Amino acid sequence: xxxxxxxxxxxxxxxxxxxxxxxxxxxxxxxxxxxxxxxxxxxxxxxxxxxxxxxxxxxxxxxxxxxxxxxxxxxxxxxxxxxxxxxxxxxxxxxxxxxxxxxxxxxxxxxxxxxxxxxxxxxxxxxxxxxxxxxxxxxxxxxxxxxxxxxxxxxxxxxxxxxxxxxxxxxxxxxxxxxxxxxxxxxxxxxxxxxxxxxxxxxxxxxxxxxxxxxxxxxxxxxxxxxxxxxxxxxxxxxxxxxxxxxxxxxxxxxxxxxxxxxxxxxxxxxxxxxxxxxxxxxxxxxxxxxxxxxxxxxxxxxxxxxxxxxxxxxxxxxxxxxxxxxxxxxxxxxxxxxxxxxxxxxxxxxxxxxxxxxxxxxxxxxxxxxxxxxxxxxxxxxxxxxxxxxxxxxxxxxxxxxxxxxxxxxxxxxxxxxxxxxxxxxxxxxxxxxxxxxxxxxxxxxxxxxxxxxxxxxxxxxxxxxxxxxxxxxxxxxxxxxxxxxxxxxxxxxxxxxxxxxxxxxxxxxxxxxxxxxxxxx
Amino acid sequence: xxxxxxxxxxxxxxxxxxxxxxxxxxxxxxxxxxxxxxxxxxxxxxxxxxxxxxxxxxxxxxxxxxxxxxxxxxxxxxxxxxxxxxxxxxxxxxxxxxxxxxxxxxxxxxxxxxxxxxxxxxxxxxxxxxxxxxxxxxxxxxxxxxxxxxxxxxxxxxxxxxxxxxxxxxxxxxxxxxxxxxxxxxxxxxxxxxxxxxxxxxxxxxxxxxxxxxxxxxxxxxxxxxxxxxxxxxxxxxxxxxxxxxxxxxxxxxxxxxxxxxxxxxxxxxxxxxxxxxxxxxxxxxxxxxxxxxxxxxxxxxxxxxxxxxxxxxxxxxxxxxxxxxxxxxxxxxxxxxxxxxxxxxxxxxxxxxx
Numbered sequence: 001x002x003x004x005x006x007x008x009x010x011x012x013x014x015x016x017x018x019x020x021x022x023x024x025x026x027x028x029x030x031x032x033x034x035x036x037x038x039x040x041x042x043x044x045x046x047x048x049x050x051x052x053x054x055x056x057x058x059x060x061x062x063x064x065x066x067x068x069x070x071x072x073x074x075x076x077x078x079x080x081x082x083x084x085x086x087x088x089x090x091x092x093x094x095x096x097x098x099x100x101x102x103x104x105x106x107x108x109x110x111x112x113x114x115x116x117x118x119x120x121x122x123x124x125x126x127x128x129x130x131x132x133x134x135x136x137x138x139x140x141x142x143x144x145x146x147x148x149x150x151x152x153x154x155x156x157x158x159x160x161x162x163x164x165x166x167x168x169x170x171x172x173x174x175x176x177x178x179x180x181x182x183x184x185x186x187x188x189x190x191x192x193x194x195x196x197x198x199x200x201x202x203x204x205x206x207x208x209x210x211x212x213x214x215x216x217x218x219x220x221x222x223x224x225x226x227x228x229x230x231x232x233x234x235x236x237x238x239x240x241x242x243x244x245x246x247x248x249x250x251x252x253x254x255x256x257x258x259x260x261x262x263x264x265x266x267x268x269x270x271x272x273x274x275x276x277x278x279x280x281x282x283x284x285x286x287x288x289x290x291x292x293x294x295x296x297x298x299x300x301x302x303x304x305x306x307x308x309x310x311x312x313x314x315x316x317x318x319x320x321x322x323x324x325x326x327x328x329x330x331x332x333x334x335x336x337x338x339x340x341x342x343x344x345x346x347x348x349x350x351x352x353x354x355x356x357x358x359x360x361x362x363x364x365x366x367x368x369x370x371x372x373x374x375x376x377x378x379x380x381x382x383x384x385x386x387x388x389x390x391x392x393x394x395x396x397x398x399x400x401x402x403x404x405x406x407x408x409x410x411x412x413x414x415x416x417x418x419x420x421x422x423x424x425x426x427x428x429x430x431x432x433x434x435x436x437x438x439x440x441x442x443x444x445x446x447x448x449x450x451x452x453x454x455x456x457x458x459x460x461x462x463x464x465x466x467x468x469x470x471x472x473x474x475x476x477x478x479x480x481x482x483x484x485x486x487x488x489x490x491x492x493x494x495x496x497x498x499x500x501x502x503x504x505x506x507x508x509x510x511x512x513x514x515x516x517x518x519x520x521x522x523x
Numbered sequence: 524x525x526x527x528x529x530x531x532x533x534x535x536x537x538x539x540x541x542x543x544x545x546x547x548x549x550x551x552x553x554x555x556x557x558x559x560x561x562x563x564x565x566x567x568x569x570x571x572x573x574x575x576x577x578x579x580x581x582x583x584x585x586x587x588x589x590x591x592x593x594x595x596x597x598x599x600x601x602x603x604x605x606x607x608x609x610x611x612x613x614x615x616x617x618x619x620x621x622x623x624x625x626x627x628x629x630x631x632x633x634x635x636x637x638x639x640x641x642x643x644x645x646x647x648x649x650x651x652x653x654x655x656x657x658x659x660x661x662x663x664x665x666x667x668x669x670x671x672x673x674x675x676x677x678x679x680x681x682x683x684x685x686x687x688x689x690x691x692x693x694x695x696x697x698x699x700x701x702x703x704x705x706x707x708x709x710x711x712x713x714x715x716x717x718x719x720x721x722x723x724x725x726x727x728x729x730x731x732x733x734x735x736x737x738x739x740x741x742x743x744x745x746x747x748x749x750x751x752x753x754x755x756x757x758x759x760x761x762x763x764x765x766x767x768x769x770x771x772x773x774x775x776x777x778x779x780x781x782x783x784x785x786x787x788x789x790x791x792x793x794x795x796x797x798x799x800x801x802x803x804x805x806x807x808x809x810x811x812x813x814x815x816x817x818x819x820x821x822x823x824x825x826x827x828x829x830x831x832x833x834x835x836x837x838x839x840x841x842x843x844x845x846x847x848x849x850x851x852x853x854x855x856x857x858x859x860x861x862x863x864x865x866x867x868x869x870x871x872x873x874x875x876x877x878x
Contacts, residue, residue, distance in 0.1 A: 094599075095599050095601070095678045095680075096596045096598070096678045097596070097598070098600060098601070099555075099597065099600030099601075099636070100556055100559055100597050100598075104558075105555055126705045127595070132596070160595050160596055161595045195594055197597055198555070198597060298839055317839065319826060404788070404790070405788060405841050408766070408767070408838045408839040431790075502834060511589075513591060
C-alpha cells in the first residue's frame with residue numbers, strides 16, 4: 001500500500017481516551033498506513049508523543065500535511081476540577097434575568113472554585129433585535145476592576161439574544177480589553193453556544209475556565225508535532241465530529257469536550273465505508289449503541305451536563321446496556337443470570353478461559369467459537385452447553401432489541417461491531433442488513449479524528465412573514481456554508497448536514513428559530 | 524405539604540413537566556427562580572382555599588409570552604410581583620395569597636417564587652391542572668368567572684391593566700400587549716376570592732403535582748412494581764410504546780402545530796399519531812382516537828422515563844405514550860366546547876379513558 005498522488009497528502013489522527021491513546025496515519029483515499037495503541041499517561045502529552053513515535057516509524061514525515069487530535073483533557077479537567085482558571089462572569093441582560101444569578105445551579109465545589117465574581121448589568125437584546133437596555137459601559141469597567149481584585153484569570157460574557165445580535169458582547173470585550181489590556185482572555189457566549197441564555201452562559205464560563213488547560217494541550221500537541229519534525233496544520237476535533245484549527249481550539253476548549261464517542265462512531269463508519277449504520281461498541285462492562293445518519297451521529301434531545309453543569313451542547317444519542325466481554329454469567333436453566341455486573345478489565349486475568357474462576361460472556365463466546373485469539377479453548381470445553389447457548393441467546397436478543405430501537409425507520413441498516421467485546425455480536429440480526437467488523441476498528445477513534453471535516457453553523461431567529469420561508473432558509477444555508485468555508489472546508493465539497501426549524505409560539509410575524517450546519521472535507 | 528422549601532422544588536418540577544402534557548413551557552427556568560426565591564426569602568406556606576377567609580382576595584401570576592423567548596430573556600422576578608401589585612392597586616385591595624392558574628409546565632413554579640418574594644402563602648389549587656395555550660381555558664370560565672380585570676407587567680416597570688367583557692377578549696388583549704413588551708412577561712388574571720376558588724377551582728393541584736412526580740421518580744429509580752403503581756395511582760393508562768418515525772412541524776396562527784407519528788417497538792406495524800398544538804391534544808392508535816383533550820397525553824422516554832416535551836421530540840425517540848385523566852373539576856357543562864377536540868378545530872369526538 002503506497003500513497004499515491006501529491007507527496008503531502010497524509011494525515012495523522014490521534015485520540016486520547018480514558019484508557020488508551022491511539023494514533024493512525026491515513027492517506028488521501030482513507031487507507032490506514034499505520035496504527036498504534038498505547039496506554040494513556042497521567043500527563044496525556046507523554047502518551048501522545050509515544051503514539052506519534054510508534055505510528056510515524058518508517059514513514060516519510062514530509063508527506064504528512066495535517067494532524068488531528070481528539071482528547072479528553074478538557075473533560076477530565078472539569079470532572080476532576082483540576083487546573084481550572086478563576087473566571088469573572090458578566091451577563092448583559094438587566095433588568096431581565098435578575099431572578100437567576102450566574103452559576104445558580106452549579107455544584108458548590110465547581111462554583112466556588114471557578115466563579116470569582118459576577119455581575120448582571122444593563123444590556124442585551126430582545127427577540128426582535130431591540131436593546132433591552134443600552135450597554136452600561138461603566139458597569140463593564142467596574143467588573144474589570146473586580147475581576148482583578150478577585151484574581152480572575154479570564155472573563156466570560158453572555159448577553160441576552162447574543163446569537164442573533166452580537167453587538168453588546170463585542171462592545172463589552174472592547175471595553176474590557178481597554179481596561180485590562182488586549183491580551184486579557186475574554187470568552188463571548190455567541191461564539192460558544194446557541195439559544196438558551198443560562199446554558200450558553202454556563203458553557204462560556206466553562207470555556208473561560210479551561211483556557212489555561214487548553215493552551216497547555218495545544219502547545220503540547222504542537223510541541224510533540226515539532227519534535228517529530230512534522231510541519232503540519234494542526235487541528236482539534238469538536239463535539240460534533242468536525243475540526244477546529246489548534247490555535248482556535250486554544251480559545252474554544254469547551255467545544256472539544258465530548259469528541260470521543262463522536263470520533264469513535266464516525267471512525268467506525270468510515271472504516272466500513274458507509275454513512276448510515278447502527279454502531280455497537282462493546283467494551284468490558286457495557287455496550288453503547290448509536291446510529292449514524294448521513295455520516296454524523298444522531299444527537300440526543302436531552303440537555304447535556306458537563307461535570308454537573310448544564311449546557312446546551314448536543315451529544316450522540318446512545319443507549320448503554322450492561323453487556324460486555326467481562327459480564328458475569330451465573331447459575332443455569334431458569335435461574336440463569338447474566339450481569340449486570342462485570343469483572344471489567346480483569347477479564348484478562350479472572351475469566352475461566354485465562355485460568356481464572358469467574359464465568360464471563362467471553363468464556364461463553366469462546367466456547368461457542370465466536371471469540372478467537374484470546375484465552376485457551378480447552379479451559380471452556382467442560383462448560384454446560386445449555387448455559388452457553390442460553391447466554392448467547394440472551395446476548396443476541398439484547399443486541400437485536402437495542403439495534404431495532406435505535407433505527408428511525410423499518411428499513412434494514414448495516415450494523416458495525418467495534419470494541420474489545422465485539423466478538424459477542426452475532427453475524428445475523430433481524431432488521432440488520434449485514435454485520436460489519438471494520439478492519440482497524442480498534443483505532444476507530446483516532447481514525448475518526450483523522451477523517452474529520454471542517455464545519456460551520458448558525459442559529460438565528462427569522463421572521464417568515466417579512467421574508468419567505470425559502471428565502472430565510474437560503475440565507476441560513478448560505479451563512480452556514482460561509483462559516484464552514486472560513487473554518488477550512490473545501491468550497492466545492494461543502495454541504496448542508498442539518499437544518500432544524502423550531503417555530504416560535506405566539507410570536508407574530510411567523511418567527512422561527514433556524515439552526516443550520518454545513519460541513520466539508522478540508523481544502 | 525404545609526411548607527414548600529427548596530428541597531420540594533425538584534420533584535414539583537418533574538410533575539410540572541409531566542402535567543405540561545408536551546407543552547406548557549420548560550419549567551427549568553421556573554425551578555431555578557423558585558429555588559433562588561425560597562433560598563432568599565424562606566419557605567412558603569401552602570394553604571387550601573377553604574383555610575382562607577371566603578371574601579379574601581387571591582391573585583395569580585404567570586408567564587405570558589413565547590417559551591422560546593423565555594429561554595433567552597430570563598425573568599427578573601420583579602415582573603411577577605409587579606403584575607400582582609398592579610392588579611391589587613387597580614382593585615384597591617391587597618391579596619392574602621398567591622395562586623398558580625396553570626399547574627402544568629412553566630407556570631406551576633413561577634407563583635411559588637412570587638409568593639416567597641411577597642411573603643404570602645400559596646393556594647393549593649389552580650384552574651387547569653395541566654397546560655393549555657389560552658387564558659380562557661380554565662374551569663373558572665366554565666363557572667362563568669371573569670379573567671379580568673387583568674394586568675400585564677414587564678421587567679422594566681411597564682404595567683397595564685385591562686378591564687375585559689369576556690375571557691376570549693382577555694386572551695387577545697393580553698397577547699397584543701405582550702408583543703409590545705418583549706414576549707416574556709408576567710400576567711395576573713382571574714382576581715377571585717378564596718370562596719370562589721374553593722367553590723369552582725381545582726383543589727389540591729400542587730399536592731397532585733408532587734404525588735405524580737414522586738410516583739414517577741420511583742419508576743426512574745426502577746423500584747419494584749413502580750410503573751404499575753404510577754399508572755394505577757394516577758389513574759393513567761399506557762397506550763403505546765413506540766419510536767418517532769415521522770414528525771411534521773409547522774406554525775399556524777401563532778401555535779406550534781405538529782403531528783408526531785410513532786411506530787410500535789414490537790414490530791407489529793401498529794402506529795400512533797399525535798396531534799399537537801403547543802400541547803399534545805389527540806392521540807390516534809391505528810386510526811382511532813384513543814386519548815383526547817382535556818385528558819392528558821404524555822410522552823415518556825422509554826429508558827429514562829423523563830417526560831418528553833414537544834420541542835424536543837425527534838426522529839428515533841423511543842417513548843411510552845400514556846393517557847392521564849384531567850382533573851375531575853373539568854367534567855362540567857361546557858367542557859367540550861371550551862377545551863374538547865372541537866375547541867381546537869378537530870372533528871373528533873371526546874373519548875374518555877378506560878377505567
